[in-house]
Amino acid sequence: MVNLNVKIGNIELKNPVMTASGTFGYGEEYADFIDLSQLGGFIVKGTTLHHREGNPYPRMVETPSGMLNAVGLQNHGVDYFINTIYPRIKDIDSQIIVNVSGSNVSDYVEVCEKLAPLEKINAVEINISCPNVKQGGMAFGTTCSGAESVVKAIRKCYNKTMIVKLSPNVTDIAEIAKAVEASGADSVSLTNTFLGMAINTETRKPYLSTITGGLSGACIRPIAVRMVWQVANAVSIPVIGLGGIMNGRDAIEFMLAGATAIQVGTANFIDPAITIKIIEYIQDYMVRHGIEDIKEIIGGMQL
Amino acid sequence: MVNLNVKIGNIELKNPVMTASGTFGYGEEYADFIDLSQLGGFIVKGTTLHHREGNPYPRMVETPSGMLNAVGLQNHGVDYFINTIYPRIKDIDSQIIVNVSGSNVSDYVEVCEKLAPLEKINAVEINISCPNVKQGGMAFGTTCSGAESVVKAIRKCYNKTMIVKLSPNVTDIAEIAKAVEASGADSVSLTNTFLGMAINTETRKPYLSTITGGLSGACIRPIAVRMVWQVANAVSIPVIGLGGIMNGRDAIEFMLAGATAIQVGTANFIDPAITIKIIEYIQDYMVRHGIEDIKEIIGGMQL
Amino acid sequence: MKKYIKDFEIKENISLTAQYSVLKLSPIDGQMPKTLPGQFVQVYVGNSRNTYLRRPISINYIDYDKNELWLLIRDAGEGTNSMIKSPNGSILNLIVPLGNGFSINNGHSLLIGGGVGVAPLLYLGKVLKERGNEVSFLLGARSKCDLLLLDMFSQYGNLFLSTEDGSMGEKGLVTQNSVMQTDFDFIQCCGPKPMMMAVANIAKERNIECEVSLENMMACGIGACLCCVEDTASSGNVCVCKEGPVFNINELKW
């Protein structure tokens, strides 16, 4: 039997396959299709200090091998999560990670302080890269100093595992990753969505109510793999890779580039059971290649 | 009859449809398929001061709705272009623009000085964004100061129209565009390819001999459209839009976002006659929408 | 209701017009999921260059005797076009059933459909009729050739027709059809948004219970992506794919 176990900060994942924030709801939406306890972990949707209605409709448009979205962090706020959602999902035998967003440093800190006591939430993913809200954190994620300010403040009050989700909309993502590592993050996840837009040429109006939105899907995978490779070569904390993973082959590609674990996002929309198929593919791949421990694949690209 | 005429710097284009450097050879490769004189213009492949063999094979891999390439500016050098290629193509009744690349400022200057006397070459496109050679200019294209140094030096010695091709691999492309404009460029073209990579998971080797390469094709169009929109709102010189234009609709989309002209790249590989179909589509679109002058479309997105 | 990801075989692809086809599908494993009128499916499109996401299609009809689920497809782009071109015997992967569905009221319902929006009303009319209710259909289209499946509809209720060009039924919009003046207890409506809004206004004036089925653009169809939201009176932005697609007009901010 192959060993799929990986570690991110202080949390153990039974396998490296997680789901990306904002594509998997609170897990419950997928319970009809898969056994959630088979996942290495799942990241619940972006949570903010207060309730957010999100952006007006329309919020999405299909693009070549991908989609643009502009949801804008719609959620009921951290208290609602703690009181209403958490009790429903806490007994799922998988790592439940909360994605945290804020418009200023104190928001991030306050949300993390509220989440810290939850027994079954042993990691947060700090979103400093949401492209879809004016102060959705992308400002923090595009400069080293901005990223440091958020990470250092959270580190002071949050002792569990902190993953920082990086924006790809930067010149040198490795620099940001190094700053985040130096500020006390336990792991980085990349990439968040790419800032894009599309215009309906018949109406001459943008397809999204916010004009620009976040591009995700298979289309951006080659850029995300490159960034994961650059970051994995720049930092010593574990890297979580995501960006257009559609199948098991893609998951292996990210791990060979240096990812310790991966997140499946947009692919969940096309096949709600894809995560389980990816886990099975990884097992078959390891057997086929005579690999006993998944860790042998991490950063295993050969030159 | 609708008016498709647009102006870039001092050159007039009979229509806004051009072809992107490195995807159209010297034009001759497409002479069997289209009447080159119908094009608004075409950009001949990246030309350097000296002969370059380019990168080793393999140089390309297909990706979702796109491709990665790592050609590495293979060309015979500017003198070969002037003595051997130019005489063969100079009588084509279209704007012939030479894409100029270099690894240091003096290279760029010397190539431009050699091209300046050519009667039928009335514009150059300065490539400060080639991701595929160590000193292929991307270093210049990712900082304002780097871009300024190249553009200012060329401006001193080159009086014809100077288009500067921008790299999308930056945090704020509008800042670079503003710096380029302030340094004397007549126009900016964007985007060049996105730095990406792909790994063959069975051999565990990268698909490209250079590991990373430039991503082009429909996949990146939403990002390129967003960047064109941002740059068109930041500068007053004309913007030339490119990045994943596959058909006439896509060309209109870039113009609505603010592009005065567009370049067709990867799509030429899939349909060598696509440029002519795009010109016809634009004419039909204008008639359908009661638009007499193409300039009404430029930046015509409605909010 | 439990949702399934299931392969269906196209038993029959019936081309109604150049633009419309009915696909009669049977589950490969023989197990037809329980569905409600007004629910929809997400169709995976496997053989189209430019279709990335699934396509939401409302359930047109369920034939439990033949174990068939019908989809009424309008050729509205590369995705639906490739469905229409799928030969008999080919396989479609569906996520089914999705959404809430129409209310099954007791009384006389007027089911108003426009264009391809007539699709879910056939299944709804069948169920209402089986429950012993009186059913009337008011179907509108641009012209005669866009009025679809009339023989099927007539099995389950009275038929009232409107065409914009007057080539069949009354000339004009459905809202101008004389049947709108008659009495009934409920209106249930599916079609273009302007039509549904006009119907909603009449319903409000006449104080008649009214449900409409929305078609907001969506990615996942299962309430995960939060893209297809509609702003509602009591709950703000809700997912049309989950809390809808059917809404009582009093819930909408129209």
Place this chain on the structure above:
Amino acid sequence: MKKYIKDFEIKENISLTAQYSVLKLSPIDGQMPKTLPGQFVQVYVGNSRNTYLRRPISINYIDYDKNELWLLIRDAGEGTNSMIKSPNGSILNLIVPLGNGFSINNGHSLLIGGGVGVAPLLYLGKVLKERGNEVSFLLGARSKCDLLLLDMFSQYGNLFLSTEDGSMGEKGLVTQNSVMQTDFDFIQCCGPKPMMMAVANIAKERNIECEVSLENMMACGIGACLCCVEDTASSGNVCVCKEGPVFNINELKW
């Protein structure tokens, strides 16, 4: 030679094995472009989710009487798979003809093919035979079922076969086939690179003129993208799609 972008109809899609099909194509406009043995076409794949670029396929055979161009397709991925699944009567768009082609020598040529690499040798053998030359085919494959179109090949020359499992012809690689010891004036070869390299070495030892057909990955097929380069003795990096796919082994740095 003038290149064309042309629609062809699939007159016949003949499945040879689970993995191989021959597509017999006729130009819609009736005008078959002039082609040479060893040239190839770029096929547009319109109904595949994950195929973006065209697929280069070598010309297998030209039947001028029937105005047919044949492609031998191996199911090597989503693009070729969708070609193999294309029904008779469907349309394929080709860019044709591409590349340089084999030399048409006077004398006795041994045409060596491996796997799907046998494709261009059929057309080459036909032309050589028509010019009154003696032709021998040495065809290799993993096993009997991978030896394709033998009846066709036998029309144009002597047949020598090798299979790795010995299920047909001599057991072993083509380079081990006894015919390699006999005399001939030219070798022209197409197949997996290791096979072609082994053949090239023998040709050099025996000082026999030898041409090989390369299959470097390419995007455009017309010499524009410069992706499919091969490093050559006299000209450095050249495009396999334009200066090739056929090279004299003396030109290659093998």
